[in-house]
Amino acid sequence: MAPSISTFRRAICTRVNASRFLASPSPFRNFSSSTEDSTPFTVDIAVPFKGHKIEPPPQVVETSAKELMTFFKDMSRMRRMEIASDQLYKSKLIRGFCHLYDGQEAVCIGMEAALTREDNIITAYRDHCTYLGRGGTLPEVFSELMGRKDGCTLGKGGSMHFYKKENGFYGGHGIVGAQIPLGVGLAFAQKYEKMKAATFLLYGDGAANQGQLFEALNMAALWDLPAVYVCENNHYGMGTAEWRAAKCPEYYKRGDYVPGLKVDGMDALAVKQAVRFAKEHALSKGPIMLEMDTYRYHGHSMSDPGSTYRTRDEISGVRQERDPIERIRKLILFKEIATVSDLKNIEKEVKKEVEDAVAKAKESSPPDASELFSNVYVKGYGSQVFGCDRKHSTATLS
């Protein structure tokens, strides 16, 4: 029997009223101050942590309105930045290689929420957002991508080589897996200098099969170093699905004798909880391995459409169900911290920020030709390079 008209109308009205209630400010609450509110409240983490040889942390995490708003703004900025980079690459202002991070923003945002600048982060080449998280600015990013001298690496590194020493960001590496033994060395230095800080070594599911990871892990475990291995598992090593590259695609278990934790990498709060937990473990007991279950919307790089090895349905499915920014947006709206239009305004602000940064970067000039020879060795080393005739064009490598 068809429902009566009155029930039907009531149902629509209720739904409409509900959305109106969520959308418009209540006359009894002042929304503008609540976005700055640092009063902590707890949030449940939806996807359970999975531990390997360790008891996982609690499924609830403390956060605040201010933190959530910061998450939203920072992640939106990262997303916008990557989309702008896509467009710049297509218009050939960025050349070379460009590996975009959109979809994975929750990992670096959650990490930054739990870490200080004394902690070190080292990653591979998908580093634009990690750099931003470590205190990099948008003009520096775009200048570097376009090979201009105002870039973070003076325009000499490009997309894959972002660094920020003063904020503990050790880059930015082209050879996958090579950054891991380096990171273990950083952790050793931190322990030696009695810093209450840890090193977070990021790598992907592809690099997880590199031998040098395990060599360095053994060293870290033997010497109880504050090294946290973080596998950003976006399930595809370039075009190879994880189950085709690894006998054991449960990367948090690959540490064997080193404990591990699997984390929902699309949930910034879960990442924050896990990273805080991991840092405590690393400082007191030794290395631990985290697996961030995350996803990238773009292909491996700008040369990869990203749809030959996975279906468009899969990509749009993840975007609908698990997008990290949407998750925070829903939480903010549910907790009535801000309105839909507030959040839209933030997105507009962020879009303008990115556009301004791109414009500024476009005005920057390429590095001077003498920079070709600088920083090969220590400055003043004095080794000579010659042009083809060995007489006229010589330069000193500095």
Place this chain on the structure above:
Amino acid sequence: MPIVNRLCRLGRQIYGRRTFSTQTAAMKRMNLVSAINNALQIALESNPRSYVFGEDVSFGGVFRCTTGLADKFGKHRVFNTPLCEQGIVGFGIGLAAMGNIAIAEIQFADYIYPAFDQIVNEAAKFRYRSGNQFNCGGLTIRTPYGAVGHGGHYHSQSPEAFFCHVPGIKVVIPRGPSQAKGLLLASIWDPNPVVFFEPKWLYRQAVENVPEDDYILPLSQAEVICTGTDLTVVGWGAQMAILHQACSEGRQAGISCELIDLQTLIPWDKETIEASVKKTGRLLVSHEAPITGGFGAEIAASIAERCFLHLEAPVSRVCGLDTPFPLVFEPYYMPTKNKVLEAIKASVRF
């Protein structure tokens, strides 16, 4: 039966392999990618115990050199490996040691260094240290090398010099599609481990008529591309196109250059280069890799030693600069046609 055919058949009987075809072979326009793909197909067809493996080769590879092979020959013969270069080469050595033809792909030559230990310490020395009981001659490592315009530090390197310092392996570099097909097949059938560098810049850019049938080009034999009397110019791979342009412009300026493609770097064809330098009295070597310690240095030293009294000018080298392969500065770094032309003129004027 014509004597040539009889000789060919004799050659086949002795070597068990097809030698250069004397009949007019059907030609097909191919680029470097298709030529290499063709060579791999022929190899897989000829020997049921040959395998092609590497990162992402199954769907065709990042440069499409292995397109269609997995479909045609099966996933047990054309397969992907995980991301582990050391593992790939070590695995290939083992496979070859059991008498198989192992064609390993290293996705970019820049990534070959984790496998360096396996190549230098295992592959190159296996026959020697086992007193010829074992060998991994069936191993061929193919890898794209060289500048591509925007590759930066890790997608543009030319590491051939590191491998030229290792007795026990061969290093082969083709300059175009028809050479690539012949040299790759020769490398695959050669009973020594070979590292085969493919100039990635030419993958799609170089297009020419390539014989469709099975043929090999001899290893350790340099090819004189154009004869000349004033100056010998030696190079390999993608640099040959630059040298060709420089020599043409040199000819317009009245300088007659003899252009030679070395093709095999070790063991290299000393005789051809020597004969040429004895005729011209001048030598210029050019390569993309940095000048210090590059393979040009070996050629220069060797020729200076063997042809000293024939030389009219010092041996000239036009190479990459002694810096890491730069990103935005690539045009400054590269041994461009103008740099080569300057060096040609300077050598002749000496």
